[in-house]
Amino acid sequence: MTNEPGRGVHDMGGLPAGPVKPNEHDYAMWERQVDALMVLLINKSRRVIxxxxxxxxxxxxxxxxxxxxxxxxxxIASITQILIEKGVITNDELGRRMEAVKARFEGTT
Amino acid sequence: MAEPPDHNHDHHHPEGAVRLDYYEAMQLAVAELLIEKGIFSADDMRREVEAMQARTPAKGAAVVARAWTDPAFKAALLKNGTAACESLGIEMGPTHLVVVENTPGVHNAVVCTLCSCYPRMLLGPPPDWYKSRPYRSRMVREPRAVLAEFGLRLPDSTVLRVHDSTADMRYLVLPERPAGTTSLSEGALAALVTRDCMIGVAVPKAP
Incomplete structure (x- = not known):
C-alpha cells in the first residue's frame, strides 16, 4: 500500500482497503509480557516512558x-529503542543480553 | 539497536529444536535488564501479566449493566468515564475514558486509525481485526459498509458516529439496553453485553 506524500505509514484512516477479516488469536506469553512491560513503564509511579x-x-x-x-x-522494538535513547539501557548491554538469553534457551552455551 | 535478521513468520525448525524468536529474545533481555536495574521487580512483572489476563470484556460488560440499572451511575459514567469506572474499583491507568451512549436513532462505533488505542482496561487487549489495515482505513470512510461486514445493518435513518481514539483518549460504547429485559438481574444483563457491542460493531440481543 503506497501512501500519499507526507502521510506516515501508520496514518491509514480513509484509505482504500479490502474487507475486514474477523481474525483473532490468543496472545502468547511473550506478548503478554511485552504488554506487562509497557504497563509497568508507563505507570504513574515510574513514568519511564x-x-x-x-x-x-x-x-x-x-x-x-x-x-x-x-x-x-x-x-517491543519501540520500547527498546526508547529505553536506549533515554540511556536506561545501552545498545551494547542489550546485544550481549540477547545473545545470552538465546544461548540459554537454545542450549548452545 | 541491533538489526533484526530477516523476519519470517513461517519458521521451519529442526524437529525438537528450541528456537527463540528475535523479538522474544529482545523482550526477555529488556525485562531482565530493567529488573536488574531496579526499575521494577520480577514480582511486579508476574503481577502485571496476571492483571492483564484478568482484564477481559467482562469488566466492560459489568460497567454497562450497572449503567443500565443505576441512573446515577450512568450519569456519572457519561460525565467522566475514568472516574466512574474507578469508583467500581477498576484500575484505569493513565488514559482518559469517554463513554458514548447509543440511543434510539443514534449508533456509536470506535476505531483507532493511527494505531490500536482501545479501552484495554475494560476489554482486555484488542482483537486482531481492530488493529488491521482494513478496519482502521475504512471505518472512517465507509463505516456502514464495515458494520455490514460484521452483520450489523443500520437503517439509513440512524445517525452513525465513529470515534477515532488517540493515545490518551479511549472510547467505550454504551449500547442500548434490549427491549424485554426489565426482569433481568444486573448479572444477567452483563451476560448480554459482548465485546463487539462495546466497540460498536454489534448490538446486544435480548435472550
Whole structure:
C-alpha cells in the first residue's frame, strides 16, 4: 500500500482497503509480557516512558518494518529503542543480553 | 539497536529444536535488564501479566449493566468515564475514558486509525481485526459498509458516529439496553453485553 506524500505509514484512516477479516488469536506469553512491560513503564509511579513515546517509536519503524512486524513485535522494538535513547539501557548491554538469553534457551552455551 | 535478521513468520525448525524468536529474545533481555536495574521487580512483572489476563470484556460488560440499572451511575459514567469506572474499583491507568451512549436513532462505533488505542482496561487487549489495515482505513470512510461486514445493518435513518481514539483518549460504547429485559438481574444483563457491542460493531440481543 503506497501512501500519499507526507502521510506516515501508520496514518491509514480513509484509505482504500479490502474487507475486514474477523481474525483473532490468543496472545502468547511473550506478548503478554511485552504488554506487562509497557504497563509497568508507563505507570504513574515510574513514568519511564509515555504512551505517546511508544506510538512515536512505532510510527518511526519505517514502512517496511511497520507492515512486516506483528503488533507486539512493533511494541517491543519501540520500547527498546526508547529505553536506549533515554540511556536506561545501552545498545551494547542489550546485544550481549540477547545473545545470552538465546544461548540459554537454545542450549548452545 | 541491533538489526533484526530477516523476519519470517513461517519458521521451519529442526524437529525438537528450541528456537527463540528475535523479538522474544529482545523482550526477555529488556525485562531482565530493567529488573536488574531496579526499575521494577520480577514480582511486579508476574503481577502485571496476571492483571492483564484478568482484564477481559467482562469488566466492560459489568460497567454497562450497572449503567443500565443505576441512573446515577450512568450519569456519572457519561460525565467522566475514568472516574466512574474507578469508583467500581477498576484500575484505569493513565488514559482518559469517554463513554458514548447509543440511543434510539443514534449508533456509536470506535476505531483507532493511527494505531490500536482501545479501552484495554475494560476489554482486555484488542482483537486482531481492530488493529488491521482494513478496519482502521475504512471505518472512517465507509463505516456502514464495515458494520455490514460484521452483520450489523443500520437503517439509513440512524445517525452513525465513529470515534477515532488517540493515545490518551479511549472510547467505550454504551449500547442500548434490549427491549424485554426489565426482569433481568444486573448479572444477567452483563451476560448480554459482548465485546463487539462495546466497540460498536454489534448490538446486544435480548435472550
Amino acid at each position: 509515555t504512551v505517546d513515546e511508544l506510538r512515536r517509536g512505532i510510527e518511526g519503524l519505517g514502512a517496511g518494518a511497520y507492515d512486516r512486524l506483528s503488533y507486539y513485535e512493533r511494541w
